[in-house]
Amino acid sequence: MMQNFVLTFHKVLSQKWFKDVINVVSSKYKFISSQDIEKYYYSNKKIKKCCHLCFDDGDNSFYDYAFPVLKQMNIPATLFVSPQIITDSSNYWFQDLESALLQGHGSLLREEIAEVTGWHRTQSDRYGVIALFKSMKASLRQEVLDRIRAKSVVETKTKLNITKEQFSQVCASGLITCGGHTLTHPILSNETDEVAEEEIGKSIEKLSFLSGKDISYFAYPNGITDLDYGNREIEILKKYNVKLAFSTDKGFFNKRNDPFSIPRFALAGIPKENRVWITGKIFLLPIWDGLRDMLLRNKYEMVEKKQRIQIRKTFANSYVLQ
Numbered sequence: 609m610m611q612n613f614v615l616t617f618h619k620v621l622s623q624k625w626f627k628d629v630i631n632v633v634s635s636k637y638k639f640i641s642s643q644d645i646e647k648y649y650y651s652n653k654k655i656k657k658c659c660h661l662c663f664d665d666g667d668n669s670f671y672d673y674a675f676p677v678l679k680q681m682n683i684p685a686t687l688f689v690s691p692q693i694i695t696d697s698s699n700y701w702f703q704d705l706e707s708a709l710l711q712g713h714g715s716l717l718r719e720e721i722a723e724v725t726g727w728h729r730t731q732s733d734r735y736g737v738i739a740l741f742k743s744m745k746a747s748l749r750q751e752v753l754d755r756i757r758a759k760s761v762v763e764t765k766t767k768l769n770i771t772k773e774q775f776s777q778v779c780a781s782g783l784i785t786c787g788g789h790t791l792t793h794p795i796l797s798n799e800t801d802e803v804a805e806e807e808i809g810k811s812i813e814k815l816s817f818l819s820g821k822d823i824s825y826f827a828y829p830n831g832i833t834d835l836d837y838g839n840r841e842i843e844i845l846k847k848y849n850v851k852l853a854f855s856t857d858k859g860f861f862n863k864r865n866d867p868f869s870i871p872r873f874a875l876a877g878i879p880k881e882n883r884v885w886i887t888g889k890i891f892l893l894p895i896w897d898g899l900r901d902m903l904l905r906n907k908y909e910m911v912e913k914k915q916r917i918q919i920r921k922t923f924a925n926s927y928v929l930q
Contacts, residue, residue: 611860612658613637613893614645614870616827619877620669626677628883629875632890633659641684642785642825646851649867661685662854662872664789664827665700666693666770669877671778678783687778688789688827688854691814694772699764700793704753705741708762716761720752727923739915742830743923746794746803772818779819787825788812788850795830796837805844812848824851831856832913833869842868860893 615633620626633639637659645660647653661678663670666689678685693700708717717737722729725748732740741749756762770778778784790796790807791814799807812823826845830836833855845853845868852867859871873893875881881889 611893612648612655612862613860614660614662614854614872616662616664616854616856616872616874617670617674617877618664618874619667620663620673621877621879621881623673623677625877625881626674629886630677630681630683632883632887636890639683642686642787642852645861645870646824646867649863650851662688662787662827664688665690665793666775668768668770671770671774675778675781675784679781682783684783684785686785686787686825688787688825689770689775689815690789690791690793691811691818692791693769693793694775694818695814697767697769697771699766699768701741701746701749701753702793703768704757704762704764705738707764708753708756709737711762713756713762716756716759717752720755724748724751724755725923731922735915735919736912739912739919742795742912743798743916743919745798746792775818779821785825786815786819786821786823787827788815788823789827790829793829796828796841797835801840804841808841808844809848812850822849824849826850826853828853828855833857835913835916842866 637657640655640658640660642660642662644653644655644658648655661683662685663674666687670687674685677683690700692698705717714737718729718733721727721737721740721744722732725744741752744752757764775786779786788808788811791811792807794803794807796804796807808826812826815823828837828841831854837855842853850868852870854870854872856874857869857871858873861870865871873889875886875889
C-alpha cells in the first residue's frame with residue numbers, strides 16, 4: 609500500500625545526487641506542497657501516493673544544489689530556518705560543535721561542559737558529547753562554545769548557511785514555502801516557558817518580516833516527540849496561528865497524526881546514499897521502521913536518545929536542566 613510521506617533534508621550532496629532522489633521518488637509518488645497537507649488536515653483534501661519535500665536549517669547546499677533543481681522541475685518544497693542565524697550570518701550551534709569534534713577537541717569540550725554546568729566529569733564522561741550538548745540549555749551550550757573559541761584552538765568555518773538575500777530570493781520564487789524553526793535552534797524542551805515562547809514567537813514574527821508572508825508551518829529543532837517538544841510547544845504554536853508542525857519521528861502521515869506532530873523520513877546527504885541506497889530506502893518505506901534499527905546510523909541515534917533520557921534523570925536536580 610502506497611502512503612503519503614514527507615521527505616526531509618539537512619544537506620544536499622550535489623545537484624546530480626538531488627536529481628537522483630527526485631527521479632526515484634517521482635517514479636512512484638506525486639510531489640505536493642505544504643499547503644496541500646494543510647488542506648488535507650483542515651479541508652478534507654484527498655491525497656494519495658504523495659510526497660512533500662522539506663529542508664531544515666538553510667544549509668548552503670540547499671541554495672546551491674536543491675533550489676536550482678526544484679525550480680527546473682517545478683517542484684514545491686518547504687524551507688525551515690532560524691531567522692537569527694540568517695540575519696547575523698552566523699552558524700548554528702551544532703555546526704560549530706561539529707567543527708570542534710572533527711578537529712579532535714572532544715576532551716576540551718568535556719572540560720568546558722563540566723566547568724560551565726557543574727556536572728562532575730566522572731558522571732558526564734559516561735555520555736557522548738553530542739548527547740550532553742543536546743541536554744543543556746541554549747545559553748550554557750553557547751557559553752561552552754564561546755570558551756572554546758576564545759582559546760583559539762578551533763578553526764570555525766563561516767558562511768555555512770544561506771544569506772538574507774538568498775532567503776528573500778527563495779521566498780519570492782513562489783515555489784518554496786518558508787517555515788519557522790525557532791529563532792536560534794535551541795532544543796525547546798530544555799528551555800523555560802519564557803524562552804520557549806520567545807524562540808517560537810519571535811522566529812515567526814521575524815520570518816514573516818523577512819519573507820513578507822504569513823508563517824503557517826514549523827519544524828521542531830531536533831524534533832523527537834516527548835523528548836524535544838511536547839504539549840507546551842504545540843500550544844504556543846497555536847497561539848501564533850501555525851497550522852502544521854513537523855517532527856523528526858519516522859513514519860507516513862495520515863489523519864491519525866496530530867497536525868502539530870507530523871512525522872518525516874530523512875535522507876542525510878552522505879556519500880553512502882547513492883542511487884541504489886536511495887532507491888532501496890524509498891521503495892522499502894513501508895517496512896523501513898523495522899529495518900532502520902539494524903542500520904549503523906539508526907543504532908547511533910537510538911544510543912543518543914537513550915543517553916539523553918538518562919542524562920535528564922541523572923542531572924534532574926541540576927539548575928542546567930531546570
